[in-house]
Amino acid sequence: MKISDNIDLIDGTNANVYVIKTEKKIIQIDTGMKNNLERILNYYETNRTRPDIIFITHYHMDHIGTLSSLQGRFNPMVIASETEREYLEGRAVPEKPKSLLGKMVMTFSAKMNFQGISTCEKIEDENLQCVATPGHTPGSISLLMRRERVIFIGDAAATKDGELKTIGAFTLDPETAERSLEKIRALKPIKILPGHGDPLNLE
Numbered sequence: 001m002k003i004s005d006n007i008d009l010i011d012g013t014n015a016n017v018y019v020i021k022t023e024k025k026i027i028q029i030d031t032g033m034k035n036n037l038e039r040i041l042n043y044y045e046t047n048r049t050r051p052d053i054i055f056i057t058h059y060h061m062d063h064i065g066t067l068s069s070l071q072g073r074f075n076p077m078v079i080a081s082e083t084e085r086e087y088l089e090g091r092a093v094p095e096k097p098k099s100l101l102g103k104m105v106m107t108f109s110a111k112m113n114f115q116g117i118s119t120c121e122k123i124e125d126e127n128l129q130c131v132a133t134p135g136h137t138p139g140s141i142s143l144l145m146r147r148e149r150v151i152f153i154g155d156a157a158a159t160k161d162g163e164l165k166t167i168g169a170f171t172l173d174p175e176t177a178e179r180s181l182e183k184i185r186a187l188k189p190i191k192i193l194p195g196h197g198d199p200l201n202l203e
């Protein structure tokens with residue numbers, strides 16, 4: 001689905017996978033669940049392109065499911081926060097969510113040992129700014145396109161019925177998550193693109 005001239009949403013993935021086309025680079029936001037691989041590969045095949053950069057908002061399994069496959073196929077630069085890199089590369093073990101549902105899901109997620117994760121300064125694009133939006137996980141980050149005033153927020157909040165709210169069950173620190181949501185609003189984006197739910201147009 002076309003979100004704007006230079007942003008696509010790859011249809012049918014969970015969580016949402018977005019693709020930004022800048023003048024120089026193709027940047028993918030998050031990677032969906034493992035079984036979303038075919039849809040993602042179809043997108044790149046149809047558009048005759050490939051991701052140069054994959055931006056990971058946070059380590060949850062519905063955001064990193066196809067990452068190792070995509071690394072193997074395209075060898076993109078992978079960007080995450082310092083904190084999340086520790087989890088992704090297996091040097092730190094994420095805290096389990098307090099809710100029963102959250103605990104169950106996390107029990108089934110495999111230990112992570114991704115290699116070669118970079119951090120935000122490597123994006124090297126003045127229009128793109130990483131914004132720390134912790135709470136959902138300690139190292140959750142958002143990506144702001146400054147000129148377009150579009151922000152990709154991962155699970156810092158989700159949209160439902162046109163409203164933006166922090167996520168309940170899987171959020172480790174709800175108070176911090178609320179502050180991050182305020183921070184996102186304070187950036188005055190005109191389009192908010194969440195990991196779950198529809199894009200939210202403001203203004």
Ligand SMILES: [Zn+2]
Nearest residue numbers: 060136155170
């Ligand atoms: Zn999440």
